[in-house]
Amino acid sequence: SNGERPKAAFKVHVAHRGEEELSEPEPVLTAQVEGPGGVALSSSPRVRRASIDEKALKHTGSTIEMRWMAPGPRNTLVVAKQGGGPEVFERFKECVEVLIRLEASVFVEPEMHAMLLEQGVVEPGSVHTWNSPFSSLIPVEVAESLDLAVTFGGDGTVLWVASLLQECSVPPMLSFNMGSLGFMTPFGPDSLSQRLERILHSGFQLMLRHRLRCRILRASEGNGGVGSLQRHEGGFEQAKVCLNEVVIDRGMSPFLTNLECYIGDMLITHVQGDGIIVSTPSGSTAYSLAAGGSMVHPSVPCMLFTPICPHSLSFRPMIFPDSVCLRVQVPKQARGTMWASFDGKDRHQLRAGDAILIDVSTLPIPTICNENSTSDWFASVSENLHWNVRRVQGARDAPPTSE
Numbered sequence: 001s002n003g004e005r006p007k008a009a010f011k012v013h014v015a016h017r018g019e020e021e022l023s024e025p026e027p028v029l030t031a032q033v034e035g036p037g038g039v040a041l042s043s044s045p046r047v048r049r050a051s052i053d054e055k056a057l058k059h060t061g062s063t064i065e066m067r068w069m070a071p072g073p074r075n076t077l078v079v080a081k082q083g084g085g086p087e088v089f090e091r092f093k094e095c096v097e098v099l100i101r102l103e104a105s106v107f108v109e110p111e112m113h114a115m116l117l118e119q120g121v122v123e124p125g126s127v128h129t130w131n132s133p134f135s136s137l138i139p140v141e142v143a144e145s146l147d148l149a150v151t152f153g154g155d156g157t158v159l160w161v162a163s164l165l166q167e168c169s170v171p172p173m174l175s176f177n178m179g180s181l182g183f184m185t186p187f188g189p190d191s192l193s194q195r196l197e198r199i200l201h202s203g204f205q206l207m208l209r210h211r212l213r214c215r216i217l218r219a220s221e222g223n224g225g226v227g228s229l230q231r232h233e234g235g236f237e238q239a240k241v242c243l244n245e246v247v248i249d250r251g252m253s254p255f256l257t258n259l260e261c262y263i264g265d266m267l268i269t270h271v272q273g274d275g276i277i278v279s280t281p282s283g284s285t286a287y288s289l290a291a292g293g294s295m296v297h298p299s300v301p302c303m304l305f306t307p308i309c310p311h312s313l314s315f316r317p318m319i320f321p322d323s324v325c326l327r328v329q330v331p332k333q334a335r336g337t338m339w340a341s342f343d344g345k346d347r348h349q350l351r352a353g354d355a356i357l358i359d360v361s362t363l364p365i366p367t368i369c370n371e372n373s374t375s376d377w378f379a380s381v382s383e384n385l386h387w388n389v390r391r392v393q394g395a396r397d398a399p400p401t402s403e
Contacts, residue, residue, distance in 0.1 A: 064366070066172070067203035073147035075105045077138075077171070079161050080112060081153025081179060088178050091152050091189050093121050098193050100126055102200060107142065136164065143168035150196075152189070154179015155286075159343050162211070162243040162365055170365045172206055174199055183285050183380045184209070186370035199368060207373035209282045209298050210322065211361040212242040214342060219332070219353025240342040241361055244283030247344075248328055248356065249275030249308060253336035256311060262327040263320070271328075273310035275338075278303055278326060278358050285381065287344075293317045295381060299373055303360060322360040329355035 076099050080092035096116065099106045106127045108116065113129035116122050130142050143164075149171050151157045158175055176192070177185035187195060240246070248271075250257045259271040279288040281296040284304055289295060293306035294317060301322035307315050320326065330338050330350050338350040350356070369376050381387045 064206040064208070065203060066206055068200065072102070072200050073104060073171075075107060075145045075147050077107045077146050077149040077161070078112075079109060079149065079151050079153075079157060079164075081157045082111075082160075084153055084178060087189075088152050089115075091176065091178065091192055094192055095150055095152070095196060096122065096127060098196050102197070104200075107146065137166055138164045138168070140168060146171045148200075149173045151175045151185070152178050153185070155181050155184045158184045158365075158367075159243055162241070163343060163345075166241050167213070167239060167361075167363065169363050172366045172368055174368045181384055183384060184282065184367060186376040186380070187368075205369040205372050206366040207298060207369055207376070208364040208366055209243065210280050210301060210364045212246060212278065212280055212303065213359055213361040214240045214242060214246050214340075215357045216240075216340070216348060216350075217355045217357060219351065240346065241363075242283075242342045243280060243365060244286050244343045245277050245279035245288060245304075246340060246342050246356065246358060247275060247277050247287065247308075248338055248340045248350070250336065251339035251347075251349075253338075255335040257338060258331060258334045259338065260329045260331050261305075262329065263324050269315075271307060271310070271315075272312065273315070274308040276328065277306040277308060278328070279306060280304070280360075285385070288317075291317075294319065295387075297374070297377055301360065303358070325357060325359040327355050327357050329353075 078092060078095050078099070080088050092112070093116070096106055096108070100122070108127055108129055110129045110131065113127060116127060117124060130139050132139055149161055151161055151173065153160075154177065156179060158173065161173065162170065174187065174196075175185040176187045176189050178189055179185065248257070248259060256272050257275050259276060261268050261271060261276070277288045277291055277293070279286070279293065281298045281300050281302060281304070284293060284296040288304050288306040291306045291308050293304050296302065296304060296319065303320050303322065303324070303326070304317065305320055305326070306317040330352055332352045334352045337352075338354075339347050340350055340356055341347045382389075
């Protein structure tokens with residue numbers, strides 16, 4: 001679409017322990033609200049806020065209660081699972097039609113935009129898209145104008161939207177489960193119009209899902225040590241933001257991984273096995289769980305450190321606080337190269353001396369809860385994993401009575 005877009009009405013920033021601006025260990029939530037279409041965020045006295053209706057504010061942990069300030073969200077991104085079939089597309093169309101009826105500006109991916117116009121679902125100009133010929137990312141000016149994101153699919157669709165936005169602030173995300181798994185998609189597709197209108201006109205709870213920021217460092221030429229951050233041709237640092245996990249493995253190499261792991265300048269361990277998973281709490285029910293890691297509630301501010309098939313009987317998974325900056329380095333005497341992937345894609349080769357810096361991003365993903373963060377999470381692990389399903393032990397037989 002053309003023309004100047006207003007700034008987004010919603011932004012959440014979490015400042016973690018270890019940053020210079022903090023003297024206390026609790027996270028800080030920062031909400032920036034601008035214009036008549038802004039939102040009211042819940043918070044605590046530690047929240048720095050601007051133009052927020054304080055009467056609507058409540059904050060507990062990483063859960064926020066929020067309501068829209070009239071007239072509601074201005075710009076909404078709607079994303080459907082690619083190849084999701086007719087049912088997914090029908091729900092996608094219904095959502096677009098409801099938002100247009102409510103006079104919201106709707107953004108969709110270029111492929112879906114072309115499909116909507118081709119089938120005559122919308123009039124030209126009523127739905128917006130973007131043009132990024134050299135990147136799959138949403139342009140910054142579009143991303144920063146979004147007030148709400150709606151997804152139709154499974155957890156993979158949520159990960160896809162997170163990858164489109166990368167280091168931009170992510171708007172509240174309303175996710176309808178039309179995929180195979182639903183850890184991050186608490187809403188069913190039934191009664192879509194009623195659910196959508198309720199979310200747009202009343203208050204609801206948000207859960208902040210932390211992300212990992214990963215920066216690749218390349219070895220200095222000649223000495224095999226860690227050099228400066230790898231840069232694109234334009235001079236910007238190369239960084240990836242993950243919602244689930246970053247995985248460093250041996251790829252096709254026949255040799256064990258040999259990775260050095262540091263927190264600051266302190267060597268904490270060597271990883272010798274198939275690799276290492278550094279996961280968010282949201283990703284704790286994904287690859288990390290399959291590798292023996294613990295399940296962690298998404299509101300817990302931390303990162304998980306889970307080895308993949310370690311060649312050691314004593315290498316157990318660990319959980320680090322959100323204040324640490326983890327450096328995983330390929331030593332200069334490594335026998336082979338390693339590979340890093342981010343949320344299961346975008347693999348990068350790591351050679352001797354290369355490293356990855358991993359810390360918790362200050363821009364989490366706010367997902368809209370169906371009930372609340374705890375109820376939604378326990379429902380998802382019970383339904384998707386059948387967690388601790390067992391026949392309940394019967395009552396003790398009554399002792400015989402003497403006559």
